Amino acid sequence: MKEIELKEIDEKVYTETLDNGLSVYMLVNEKVNNFYMTLSVKYGSVDTEFKGENDSSYTKVHNGVAHFLEHVNFNEGEGKTAHEFFNNLGSSINAFTTYDFTLYEVFASNEFEKNLNHLLDYVQTPYFTEDLIKKEKGIILEEVKMGKNNPSYKLYYGMNNALFKNDNRRYPVTGDIQDVSDTTVSELQSVYDTFYHPQNMILCITGNFNPYEAMGIIKENQSKKKFKKYKNPVRKVIEEPEKVVSEYEEIEANVEIPKVKICYKMKQDSFGEIDEKVLGIYLSIILRNNFGATSMLKEELLEKELVVGIGATRDIFNGIVTLEINVETKYPQEVIPIIQEQMRNLKLTKEDLKRRIRCNIAALINDFDDIEYMNTEIVDQLITYGKVYDDMYDIYSNLNMQDAKRIMRKINLSNSSIVMLLPFKDNKE
Structure with missing residues (x-):
């Protein structure tokens, strides 16, 4: 063994x-x-x-x-x-x-x-x-x-x-x-x-x-x-094109407040030669810094009562990268342009990156006390990357602004979809 x-x-x-x-x-x-x-x-x-x-x-x-x-x-x-x-x-x-x-x-x-x-x-x-x-x-x-x-x-x-x-x-x-x-x-x-x-x-x-x-x-x-x-x-290998199928969709559902997904789709190779796990970490940090729980944008939107909640996720699979911003808002037509503008002007300072690195390293250590999370993490790494990473501490420690800026520049905003979940008209279910 x-x-x-x-x-x-x-x-x-x-x-x-x-x-x-x-x-x-x-x-x-x-x-x-x-x-x-x-x-x-x-x-x-x-x-x-x-x-x-x-x-x-x-x-x-x-x-x-x-x-x-x-x-x-x-x-x-x-x-x-x-x-x-x-x-x-x-x-x-x-x-x-x-x-x-x-x-x-x-x-x-x-x-x-x-x-x-x-x-x-x-x-x-x-x-x-x-x-x-x-x-x-x-x-x-x-x-x-x-x-x-x-x-x-x-x-x-x-x-x-x-x-x-x-x-x-x-x-x-x-x-x-x-x-x-x-x-x-x-x-x-x-x-x-x-x-x-x-x-x-x-x-x-x-x-x-x-x-x-x-x-x-x-x-x-x-x-x-x-x-x-x-x-x-x-x-069987299924080739997925970079272009989205539809740029805008509306769906009716039993909700009181509209929910919006804004998603950008791009090819993974547009980011150049970079480990997939490392790319995912950079993208997560960038999204959290701009749309996460402690982001300035979230604070501003909540203070103006424009949103009920906002968050972002990323995914990487089969050579495709997706970046998704999720918003719950009564004012989607006002909020969507704000999100799009933020995506065009993503922010991450040196201090932001240092803080995110410290948080990730702290979580890396503390997560070992959660046996369900660690089991999930091991399995996910094996399924997704074919190995258990033994150097996660070093990966986080070696994150740097030069690579972060390069990745932000490589994010392609030309292929995007907006899907809105709206209340049933006339309150019908």
């Missing part, structure tokens, strides 16, 4: 890749009395066209299959479910599907070995029947219908459809009603057989436990199982 020393932090991540390909990462925190386990499968909602490395053609499945499979996996046959097993242990379990991966989690404070073994067992032991799929369809369809009536859902996917022409992020993670209705057992089995292999999984454990004992449990568990040969799946 190897140790990844996290520089300047006095923490270490234990890691080993088993003979069957399962990647294991563990971070010990003896100051807590519990532990958090996650088993992540590198298969998400955007992966709807794929093939094995030796296959001649791609398989296409319905949108939402990753999420559907997440639901089905809790069933264990003979009327039993994983929920019942973990409830009897006093443990809390859940799962969620993202665009890029599916994660199964266990949070507990005792029975470490039983929790760990059963997490591995129920995820790695599929149980699909026609009756079960029919039952789950009803549950998932209700979830989809509830989502479609949710204002935040409408705004989020309204923006994604305005931004993306080809990328599957324009579709709901759950799939739409027709997708769920048409999903078949054979589709679920095909996805499971292709992606649910130890070689495509990450087991991450954080909290108070003995990593060497944990590794012994994991190896014994996996040694008892036989897996089919890994298909080494190839995902």
Whole structure:
């Protein structure tokens, strides 16, 4: 078992890749009395066209299959479910599907070995029947219908459809009603057989436990199982153009105060040769400084009572960068030009950057006390960047104004979308 020393932090991540390909990462925190386990499968909602490395053609499945499979996996046959097993242990379990991966989690404070073994067992032991799929369809369809009536859902996917022409992020993670209705057992089995292999999984454990004992449990568990040969799946590459689909959209929803998303879309390579993680940090700092909780603009807009709230996020994926400003305001026509003007004149002083660096380093150290956050951070780094960064302290310390200014100059404002969520006319729902 190897140790990844996290520089300047006095923490270490234990890691080993088993003979069957399962990647294991563990971070010990003896100051807590519990532990958090996650088993992540590198298969998400955007992966709807794929093939094995030796296959001649791609398989296409319905949108939402990753999420559907997440639901089905809790069933264990003979009327039993994983929920019942973990409830009897006093443990809390859940799962969620993202665009890029599916994660199964266990949070507990005792029975470490039983929790760990059963997490591995129920995820790695599929149980699909026609009756079960029919039952789950009803549950998932209700979830989809509830989502479609949710204002935040409408705004989020309204923006994604305005931004993306080809990328599957324009579709709901759950799939739409027709997708769920048409999903078949054979589709679920095909996805499971292709992606649910130890070689495509990450087991991450954080909290108070003995990593060497944990590794012994994991190896014994996996040694008892036989897996089919890994298909080494190839995902179909979908090229996404830089140009947005629509520059302006209005959506009606059950809201009292309008909500606005202003999003800029650009190519990642326009920023030149820079590590993706580092680019993301710079962009986050720039956005927070201009639109965050302590920004001057937010204070001014709140003081003038022009907004109820304002914030900003960024995303980087498949060579695309998006910068998004979110505003809740009764006066969108007044506020939108102010936001656009701020984007044209982004501000970041040397003192601003120093303060943001200090905040990030403090958070980096303090975050180790949060075992759920650290588990999420490790998994996110592995899924997104393919590694655990051991030099985050140095990365923050080496941020500088020269690079920050260069990145601000490279931000392309020529491709943007505005999506407004407005109250129903005549107060209709």
